[in-house]
Amino acid sequence: MSAVGKIGGIAKQLVRVVVVLVLVTFGVTVIVRLLPGDPVTTLLPFGTPEQHAVLRKELGLDVNIFQYYLQWLWNFVRGDFGQTYTTVADGGVQVRDQIALTLPRTLFLMGYTIIFSLIVSIPLGILLAYKADTRLDKTVSNALFGFASIPNFGIGLGLAYLLGVKFDLLNPVGYVPMTENIAEHFKSMIMPVLALSIGLISTFTRLLRTDTIATLKEDFVTMASSKGLTNKWILWRHVLRPSSLTLLTSAALNMGALIGGAVVVESVFAFDGLGTLIAYSINFRQYLAIQSLIALVAVSYILFNLIVDVLYGIVDPRVRSHRGG
Amino acid sequence: MVADRKPIGFYLSSAWIALCVFLTAFGDSLPITSYKANDFDAMGVGPFSPNHILGTDFDGVDLLSAIAHGARWSILISFISVFVASVIGGALGIIAAFWRGWVDAAITMYFNVTLSIPTLILTVAMVAVFASPDMSNPEAGMPRILVLIISLTFVIIPVLGRIARSSALSWTGREFVMVAESVGMKRRQIIWSHIVPNVVPSMMSVAFLAAGVVIVVEGGLAILGVGTDPGQSWGSMLAKNRGDISIAPHTTLIPAAAIALTVMALNYFGDYFRNRIDGRESRI
Numbered sequence: 065m066s067a068v069g070k071i072g073g074i075a076k077q078l079v080r081v082v083v084v085l086v087l088v089t090f091g092v093t094v095i096v097r098l099l100p101g102d103p104v105t106t107l108l109p110f111g112t113p114e115q116h117a118v119l120r121k122e123l124g125l126d127v128n129i130f131q132y133y134l135q136w137l138w139n140f141v142r143g144d145f146g147q148t149y150t151t152v153a154d155g156g157v158q159v160r161d162q163i164a165l166t167l168p169r170t171l172f173l174m175g176y177t178i179i180f181s182l183i184v185s186i187p188l189g190i191l192l193a194y195k196a197d198t199r200l201d202k203t204v205s206n207a208l209f210g211f212a213s214i215p216n217f218g219i220g221l222g223l224a225y226l227l228g229v230k231f232d233l234l235n236p237v238g239y240v241p242m243t244e245n246i247a248e249h250f251k252s253m254i255m256p257v258l259a260l261s262i263g264l265i266s267t268f269t270r271l272l273r274t275d276t277i278a279t280l281k282e283d284f285v286t287m288a289s290s291k292g293l294t295n296k297w298i299l300w301r302h303v304l305r306p307s308s309l310t311l312l313t314s315a316a317l318n319m320g321a322l323i324g325g326a327v328v329v330e331s332v333f334a335f336d337g338l339g340t341l342i343a344y345s346i347n348f349r350q351y352l353a354i355q356s357l358i359a360l361v362a363v364s365y366i367l368f369n370l371i372v373d374v375l376y377g378i379v380d381p382r383v384r385s386h387r388g389g
Numbered sequence: 390m391v392a393d394r395k396p397i398g399f400y401l402s403s404a405w406i407a408l409c410v411f412l413t414a415f416g417d418s419l420p421i422t423s424y425k426a427n428d429f430d431a432m433g434v435g436p437f438s439p440n441h442i443l444g445t446d447f448d449g450v451d452l453l454s455a456i457a458h459g460a461r462w463s464i465l466i467s468f469i470s471v472f473v474a475s476v477i478g479g480a481l482g483i484i485a486a487f488w489r490g491w492v493d494a495a496i497t498m499y500f501n502v503t504l505s506i507p508t509l510i511l512t513v514a515m516v517a518v519f520a521s522p523d524m525s526n527p528e529a530g531m532p533r534i535l536v537l538i539i540s541l542t543f544v545i546i547p548v549l550g551r552i553a554r555s556s557a558l559s560w561t562g563r564e565f566v567m568v569a570e571s572v573g574m575k576r577r578q579i580i581w582s583h584i585v586p587n588v589v590p591s592m593m594s595v596a597f598l599a600a601g602v603v604i605v606v607e608g609g610l611a612i613l614g615v616g617t618d619p620g621q622s623w624g625s626m627l628a629k630n631r632g633d634i635s636i637a638p639h640t641t642l643i644p645a646a647a648i649a650l651t652v653m654a655l656n657y658f659g660d661y662f663r664n665r666i667d668g669r670e671s672r673i
Contacts, residue, residue: 087502098518209660213653215605217612218645221631225642229635324509328609332631342510343613346517358514362506369505 081370088362089140093133096355123351136352140359146352148345159353162341163360169239170337173326176257178315181264188265189272189311190299196277205270212266216325220259220332227255237334252335259329264318271314275307282306309376316372320365399661402654409651412460422451436639446630446640455626456647462534462622463651467603470538474545475596481546482553483584486561487576497554500547508544508602509609515540516615533617537610541603548599549592556591557584590666597659601652608648623647 104116104125111119117126124132139146145159192201214222228236234255240248279285280303288298327339338357345353422440427449436444436452443452485496503511519536560566561584569579608624610616612631619629623644630640 083498084501084505087498088505091502092506092514095514095518209656210653213601213656214649215608215645215652217608217627218642218649221627221634221641221645225634225638229638320504320507321509324507324606324609327509327513328612331612343513343615346513347614349517354514354517358506358510361510365507366505 077370077373081366084366085363088366089137089359090133092355092358092362093129093136095358096351097129097132136355140356145356145360148348148350148353159350159356162353163338163357166336166338166341169335170323170326170330170339172242173253173256173260173330173335173337174319174322176253177260177264177322177326180257181261181268182315184261185265185268185272186304186308186311189269190276190304190307192269192273193276193280193307194295194299196273201273205273208266208269211262212270214262216259216263217328217332219262220255220329223255223258224332239333239335239337256329256333256335259332260322260325263325264322267314267318268311271310272307275310276303279303279307312372312376316369319368323361323365398657402657402661405650405654406658409460409464412457413464416457416461419454419457421457422454436643443643444637444639446626447633447637452640452643456623456643459621459623459626459644459647462617463604463607463624463648466534466537466541466607466617466622467600470541470545470603471549471596471600473538474542474599475549475592477542478546478548478550479553479585479588479592482550482555483557483580483588485550485554486557487580487584493554496550500551500554503544503547504551509606512540512544512606512610513613513615515543516610537607537617541606544606545599545603549595552592552595553588556588560584560587590662594659594662594666597655597662601655601659604648604651604655 104111104120104123108115108119120126124135127135136146143160145163147159148157148162188204192204195201224236227233234251236255238252240252242249285298285302288302289295293302323339326337327342329335330337330339331343338361342354342357342361344350345357434441434444438444441451441453443456445451446455481496481499485493506514516536519539566579566583569583604623607616607622608627611622611624611628614628616622616628617625619625626644627641627648630637630644634641
């Protein structure tokens with residue numbers, strides 16, 4: 065494995081990511097430009113032709129799609145995501161400000177979901193693999209399979225009824241910022257996080273169980289146990305790391321589904337997050353907002369996958385050497 | 390090999406899917422209350438009420454008939470989009486695997502670009518593109534169900550296409566394909582007689598999972614207010630009634646259960662076929 069080869073590999077991957085990023089953002093531009101109806105007349109139904117012309121210029125709709133894209137990209141890279149046009153009179157609301165308000169909520173929701181899912185599924189997956197094919201394993205595995213099939217909004221609505229109405233434990237709607245009241249913040253997160261994580265827990269646990277069962281058959285495990293190491297030590301120190309690769313990939317791949325799930329679950333719990341913002345922008349034809357928001361989601365998703373790819377090499381040295389050579 | 394006894398889940402899933410398909414075909418002609426009728430004497434009554442075994446919602450619509458009617462929308466949307474996406478995605482995947490070079494690069498790039506936008510977000514955007522061109526005149530343009538099917542198909546194509554490509558790639562290197570090539574068989578013949586029959590089974594399991602995903606995404610679209618019209622599919626039933634969850638939870642939980650059971654059955658088939666293929670591969 066040479067250093068030159070390694071750098072070449074990374075460079076190649078970076079070029080690929082950049083190409084995908086450009087194509088995704090351009091594709092989003094095409095989609096948004098294809099949106100039916102003239103945005104100018106939608107936004108200013110009673111405006112004069114002069115006012116229409118001004119707005120058209122402001123939206124960048126007076127130039128062809130390539131110029132429009134380049135202009136948008138330049139603004140996007142500088143962090144100018146455009147503005148919404150519900151209140152044109154006062155100059156509209158900056159999309160950046162809307163994102164600043166909603167993004168933290170969605171990030172909290174997704175972060176808690178991932179952490180909670182991993183905390184539950186890592187011990188559970190190892191336990192099930194260790195007890196493979198016992199009654200415990202079969203019962204839990206079947207239950208997980210069932211839970212994975214319930215859509216997150218179904219779980220969300222069920223929880224909202226059970227915990228929010230029947231037992232009256234939690235407030236089923238709204239979000240409380242951490243700065244306002246930490247306890248209430250976590251309480252407002254319990255149901256959305258549960259709704260999103262039950263499916264993930266099920267996926268993660270089943271993957272980890274399968275991979276751990278495979279790892280337990282490897283020679284180095286037999287070796288470790290013949291050396292007289294305790295089962296606990298072997299499971300956590302020798303088995304977990306090689307078994308967690310698929311889990312890591314799956315966690316990354318599930319980010320896309322998680323963003324989509326968050327959009328719906330936010331709507332169920334009336335939780336003004338990024339998802340609600342996207343749905344709102346689409347329903348109210350906020351062209352620039354839609355374009356910037358979808359691009360933002362896609363870009364973070366792609367970069368996240370790139371990071372996981374790199375992490376993959378750190379967790380599994382075998383991948384590292386293959387990629388370089 | 391002895392004919393293997395199938396597990397109980399297989400029969401349960403088959404029965405549920407068969408029921409759904411039956412409802413899709415005949416749901417509206419069954420001798421039950423019409424899904425359009427409003428029983429003003431029994432609005433929002435719970436399950437096991439007289440005349441309404443599953444109860445009614447707050448418009449007095451019988452939930453059993455609404456579920457029977459909703460099956461048509463949910464199942465049709467899901468099955469049609471997955472079928473069309475399997476055909477298109479399968480063709481693209483096999484072409485990419487067989488022609489390699491820039492064709493492969495272009496198709497793979499298309500898959501990657503589409504997959505890098507979360508499914509639900511992309512579908513919402515697609516629905517917005519195809520939906521009624523004019524907010525003041527929602528009747529104009531394509532019917533909503535067609536819009537949903539086209540958007541969902543577009544989004545599912547890369548999922549199935551990627552599987553088709555990787556499966557086709559693993560088969561193009563096999564001896565029997567090389568033999569076919571060396572004896573001068575035409576590419577098209579090789580694809581039809583050797584590649585397609587081997588790629589289809591591995592797409593099957595993913596297609597079942599995708600059908601479940603489509604039903605869930607459709608429900609999500611309904612909750613966001615861009616699905617089918619209120620009360621048509623299971624998802625839009627749920628979206629329509631979810632405001633009543635605190636007083637009449639069954640109106641929301643019954644459609645949610647219908648979605649969950651269908652997805653469970655589809656996931657079961659997906660798993661079942663995958664295990665069978667894995668078993669076959671390991672026996673070779």
